[in-house]
Amino acid sequence: MTEWDLNDAREKYGSMSLMKRMLSDLLKNRRESAKVIASVLAISAVGMTAPLVLGLAVNAITSGIPEMLLLFALIYAVLYIINYVARKIQMRDVMVLAQWYIKELRDNAFRKLQSVPISFFTEIKTGRIISRLTNDAEALSDFLTFQVSQVVSGITTVVASIAIMGILDPSLTLYAIAVIPVLFIFSFSIQGKVRQRYLNTRRAIASLTGTVAEDIGGIRAIKGFATEGRMTGRFSGLNDANLHANLSASKLASMFGSIVRIIEASGIALVIYIGAGQAISGVITIGLLVSFLSYVQGFFDPVIQLSQFYNSYQSATIGLGRLYQIIDYEEERDEGTHEPEGIAQGITFDNVSMKFGNSYALKNVTFSIGAGEKVAVVGHTGAGKTTLANLILKFFHPSAGRISLDGVDLEDIRTAKYRDITSVVLQEPLLFKDTILGNVRYSNPGSTDDHIKEIFTGFGLDDIFSNLPDGLDTEIGERGNGLSEGQKQAISIVRAIIRDPKLIIMDEATSQLDLYTERKIQDALARFLKNRTVIIIAHRLSTISFADKIVVLDHGKIAEEGEFNELISHRGLFFKLYETQNVLAS
């Protein structure tokens, strides 16, 4: 989990290399980036010639030539018309380029999330991932749209202005740029602190967001145990911490801006002092002095902008790091070459073990499931039943041993193809915000309403929805809100069946359904899944009665295996499970 800590991502990449990568990604959009560069150059060109023209106009005035004055005034106007055209392109295209890039980042990150190993999701909270793709990507927007182009054109203007000033009057230029080293030293000396404080603000808001996300997710437990007071206390603490982090960063940023202004004024005063002396003694023209004063003023807006730039830069690099971290995450490769169409012989577990951290969820499991066989997996909770199912589904890969389908290692089978012939009812019936029919169709987009309704009826599941005013057309909310838990399970079962799989795994699929409904499902399954391979995980013995074979798991190991009657006469763990249920019940 530490690998996914908030700041690690950026530290891992380094801000500079993140920027480089961003730049090279941006340049991939040739057309837009060429237009942006050209327009930024044009804007800087105007920025550096305008003061010159202004100075020339002043000279035309002092030497009393109206025609020259008209000429320079017109040039001044034309310059700004050019500036308008350039800015128009720049504004539009920078924004388009920025948004294009953000879209690429989001799309790539999302695509990656569809192919990362499942274990990824146990490492990082979904709230964090969502905020990476939404907030963090959005934080780039300000940086790319406003800050970068402003600073770039600002710096080009400064550099070019210094060049022109140098040509006009080298010695006065030296005075004019005398404050620049001061500015640099000052900026760099506080940069580290600024950075740290902005980092703190990002941390503060991230932990606030994470906590609120979890509070919302667990709202029923919070309210159910009347812990609103404590939760509010915790929230207030984080909310205050966020305020303080921001205030301390703002304090520094404001101070930075103010000191830069003082340095600016000193620079101007210096130019006036030296330049005026020279102008009075006739060494330079008044026009030149005016140009210089104008140039020096132009230096500082970009610098003031820098403090905002820092802030934005911090957010941007943190965000970029976090997004690239997802994009670069090693994906689950699907390089198997075998593409099974069905199941000929069956599935074999050969000494399979599965380890989470230091403990084994499965240990040296060896057994096989014949094609078309119905196998039940039973055992105490935590015995490793779901883990077994996850391995067959290729959600996880065994830490040791091998699982094979018709003699071919699952690792050599193309997962995408394999999942075409398999289907699953997960222990947790995750549904989408859609209608009931829409939810079922999710697993098989081609299925018609009539067909779906047929399955509901065939499985005797139609009547548990009959009291809904809109029946199967009922719109359900996030995660199936608005239905009873059993109804959700029923939908999840039909959703798995509608795929017409060759292999189906049902992980405690009917645990919250009533016995009456469950019996009907069993009858239907027996009919419907006649030639399919079925793995059923269940606690109720009634559920597994139709199995050809029963596998009993205990602490990750196979305790027993065999037919129902065989196991009963064996008087082992299964017998005990069966006994308790029967003895307790009778």
Next chain:
Amino acid sequence: MASGVFGRTEPVFSFLWTYLRNHKRALWLVIPLSSLSILFRILIPVLIGDSVNRVVSGNVAGVVNISVIIVIISAVAAVVQYAVSYGSMYLSHTLAREARSDLYRSMLNKNFTFFDSSGSGDLLSRMTMDVEAVRRLVSVGLSQFLTTIFMIVVAGAILFSLGFYYFLVFVALIPTLLLVSAYQQKLQRPFWRSLRKRYGFMGDHLQENLTAHRVIRSFNAEKRENSKFTGITGKYFSDYESISSIRGFYTPLLSLIVSLGAAFIIYEAGIQVINSSWNIGNLVASINIYSMLLFPVTFLGRIGAFIENARSGVERIGGVENDSRADYASTGSSNEKPEKNSISYHNVSLVRGRQQVIRNISMEIREGETVGIVGRTGSGKSSLVDMIPRFYLPTEGRVYVGGADTSTIDLSYLRKFVALVPQDVVIFSGSIRENVTLGDPEITDDDVVSALKTASIYDFVEDQEYGLDTKVGERGITLSGGQRQRVAIARAIASRPRVLILDDATSSLDAETESNIIESLKDAVDGLTTITISHRLSTMKLADRIFVIEGGELIQSGPLYELSGSEGAFSKMFLGATAVND
């Protein structure tokens, strides 16, 4: 004023005012100081112009004085600027904190029907994005918008003092600037609206996609998910494209207008200077003032986006705060604290959505009794028990706990008195200990251990490397289904309830473990009233009495031997089941 120019923004400003008015002192410091700082900044071009005049007249001493004055004024201006800049940040972040805190409280105060119909991603984005949008309007508004407006006013005044002509040109420009920026804002508005909506879709889709990742993988639906997502980001992008075209056209237009005004002045006033009726210093000063305005006026083009975002932020925050589905307010001065743990339903009916899920049920559960509830899926079992801790209020009839109508019982008392373990248990990411105590400092480690023991999960916890400190993943993803359920049961036990409701909270446990838990509950908690919903006959055997629900009605009740002895829904369901086993 801004509302006139920028359309209907009143709700935004009245929202801001409710918070800012508590900080009047800071506000009354920031606003005048910001105009002062502008005044100082604008003085500098004036002084520069003045210095040019002195150069023309050869006044060396005057020039030196001016350089000194410039430095001094800037230093003062810097201090003022610091106060303004920090002050506006202070105000904006304080407002954000208070607004967020109010929103959080108000959200936590909503009842279950509210959460049934709200998306969690959406609520979260209201707490974060929308509050931030409002905050940015304040910080930007105070530091930049206000500054720009002041700057325009001060610039006007100074230009007036420099010469009426300079002022006149300026006065001609201002309405044009305002019109252009108002117009472009109007053009952008629909796109900003739609952007925010799409942003919400993006979050919701991500939430759904990530939560259901196993479903998606198992159904090979990754490609469909990808194209759904790129569909959303594509539309998001095209909204931005439209905005950028509008912005690209109009925002630079603002600077162009100012610059053309400057060019016009250079020529017209320059001629006057040549004719030696005006002085050149004033001309230079006013040109400097014009170029000083260049950057701030482009800001007028951006403020629209800030206002627009803040407006929808305020709407969405208000959407939660003004929602009347509050939990605690329901019956005013209700603070009864019953002692007895009996429960009774009097002619209770419940309507959820358009469906009547409970129909006129009356039943009694005695103190310390252990009862079971059975019934078909969707028959209303959960809905029935959810009314005891007042998760939902009956639409008709009353539910009593210890003889007191639940709607008159102090709510937090009631919910500590009654613990309900739901079917879909909630596990927080964090340690096992935190999951059991939920942060209650009064629950000691001993309590946690004994609760875990009663819930038959202590053996597992003990085996873990970190014991009680073992971290569980988000939503308990690193635990098996039955482990999650038992942690939730332990949490309920540790809260020392007088009534415990297990709503099918043992469905992932084997029969033996389930029975062990229910039996040990009796020893662990003296006189506890227990209600268990389950589909297992073995569990019902432990109940003193059983209630059978069908279609929202209570159709049978009594001890097991009575029910199984008679023909009816109960024996139809369970005896059919055991028949399969034999």
